[in-house]
Amino acid sequence: MSGWYILGSGELIPDTRFAGAFGKATGTGSFAAAAIPIVLWKTRYSRGYAKAFFGLILGILVYLLIFSGARAALIGGTTASLIWVWKHRVSWRPLLAAGIFALVFLAVAGIASLDMLPSYIVRKDSLSTFTGRIPRWKVGLSLFLESPVLGHGYGMTRYVRMYGDEERPRGEIVPASVRFSDLIPFLGTSHLGRMTLHSDHVERLLETGLLGYIPFAMFWFCILRRMFYVFRLPARWASSLAMALALNVGYIFLDSFLHGALFAINAPGVILSWVGIVAFMRASEAALQEPIVTRCTSSTLSTVSIRGPVAPAIP
Secondary structure (H helix, E strand, O other): OHHHHHHHHOOOOOOOOOOHHHOOHHHHHHHHHHHHHHHHHHHHOOOHHHHHHHHHHHHHHHHHHHHOOOHHHHHHHHHHHHHHHHHHOHHHHHHHHHHHHHHHHHHHOOOOOHHHOOHHHHOHHHOOOOOOHHHHHHHHHHHHOOOOOOOOOOOHHHHEEEEOOOOOOEEEEOOOOOOHHHHOOOOOOOOOOOOOOOOHHHHHHHHHHHHHHHHHHHHHHHHHHHHHHHOOOOOOHHHHHHHHHHHHHHHHHHHHOOOOOOOOOOOHHHHHHHHHHHHHHHHHHHHHHOOEEEEOOOOOOOOEEEEOOOOOOOO
């Protein structure tokens, strides 16, 4: 669908942030950043027309990533792509290293700058507050300090009201009367609050306090620990799938600092995030338990040596 929107726009480089079929540019960029690693995996292990098809999809995703103007998504998607290529194209590593060094050198020398990009990607006027996120984080952390152990209750972030300017913001929670059915789409009668602090971590601290945030942090520690083991595997079909899903989940981890990626109410993207995490856990378990077949160099032994799992089972 987004490819159709690109063709219908009539211009290769849009004048404003491109939203495509998603209707919201930030969501477009986030989807592209999370999907690129999986499409890279499909492109690598496809043949014939299927390879060309996924190559086309990859091109559309790169276009959406760049021109959506979602800066965090652009950084995350680019980093994920570089990690994938570094792992799967060993012969390209010197070229990649030289390219990164050249880019850093040009930036330090002042030859390459953010001014070379379209203004709707850079958006210098919002860099100081990170598009309004920093004042919200300050308010969220100040409210967390009011009840640091138990927090204010799940969902209370949506009822935060902010006052003052961006330099000295202050906030308070003004809850409304709601029922459980109001949390279910199309069944509720009351309108839920629409406030967001643009950070799962700040919101968990505010809503659940340290008692709820510590398990949340341990959850991510276990995920990142498993990702570390996955990236140590050689690039094969099963391990490559696990790596692609690891990069997908890695972007979700980045996004959890900048958006309500995992616990937002009535947000379909949250379901996709959890599906991606579950898929990564399953694929990584299979990849880590798969034996590695290596050729033996000794002429007195068998020509093939089979080793067991490359890493201990991770709960």
